Structures are given as C-alpha cells and as structure tokens.
Amino acid sequence: MAAGKLQEVLPQRPITYKGQNLVNLGLLAIAIGIGVALVLHPDKTFLFPFMIGIPLAFGVMMIIPIGGADMPTVISLLNSSLGFRRRQWLCTRQQIMIVAGALDGLRASSSP
Numbered sequence: 001m002a003a004g005k006l007q008e009v010l011p012q013r014p015i016t017y018k019g020q021n022l023v024n025l026g027l028l029a030i031a032i033g034i035g036v037a038l039v040l041h042p043d044k045t046f047l048f049p050f051m052i053g054i055p056l057a058f059g060v061m062m063i064i065p066i067g068g069a070d071m072p073t074v075i076s077l078l079n080s081s082l083g084f085r086r087r088q089w090l091c092t093r094q095q096i097m098i099v100a101g102a103l104d105g106l107r108a109s110s111s112p
Contacts, residue, residue, distance in 0.1 A: 001063040002071045015064040027058040 004010035031054045034047050066074055 001060055002074050005067075006071050012067060012069070014067045020061070020065065024058065024061050027054055027061065031055055031058060 001010065005012055031051070034051050034054065037044060038047055038051065063074060
C-alpha cells in the first residue's frame with residue numbers, strides 16, 4: 001500500500017469512509033478473539049488462515065487513510081517495528097539481541 005501510494009499506482013489522497021474506526025476495531029477484536037481461541041484450543045487449525053488474513057486486512061485498513069506525502073513516515077515506522085520484532089523472535093534467548101533490536105527500532109522511528 002505504501003509503495004503503491006509513493007509510486008502513484010494508488011491514489012495519493014487519504015481514503016476514508018464512514019465507520020472506518022469501527023471496522024478497524026472490529027477487525028482487531030476478531031483477531032484477538034481468534035488468537036485467544038488458538039491459544040486455548042490449538043487443535044482448531046482451520047482458524048490459522050483467518051489469523052493471517054485478518055491482520056493483513058487490518059494493516060491495509062490502517063494504511064489507506066494516510067496520504068501519499070506521509071508515506072515515508074509510515075514506511076519508517078513499519079521498518080522499525082519489523083526490525084524489532086524480527087530480532088526479538090529470532091533471538092529470544094539472547095537478551096543482547098533483544099536490546100539491539102529495540103535500539104534499532106528506536107533509531108529508525110526517530111530519524112528525520
């Protein structure tokens with residue numbers, strides 16, 4: 001979405017609609033509910049595709065109301081959170097890597 005807005009493949013103007021926040025909160029609530037259901041009942045494997053699709057839709061819904069001029073900020077924020085999560089996930093037993101990932105995330109989100 002961000003790349004499409006920057007390359008002017010998608011409209012640069014913010015795309016908003018009535019009830020957008022309710023839709024976003026609903027998707028978030030459904031994703032949390034499915035996550036809890038999967039933790040409590042891991043044998044319900046039919047929920048895994050929903051656990052992938054709903055956050056994907058949630059991410060798109062969070063990006064579309066942002067205009068094209070603000071996309072570099074969005075990309076910086078997404079990159080910093082991805083770097084932090086990737087390092088935390090890969091190296092959960094090496095605390096120095098978690099600290100390095102957090103510092104990298106802070107650096108990327110605070111750079112001008």
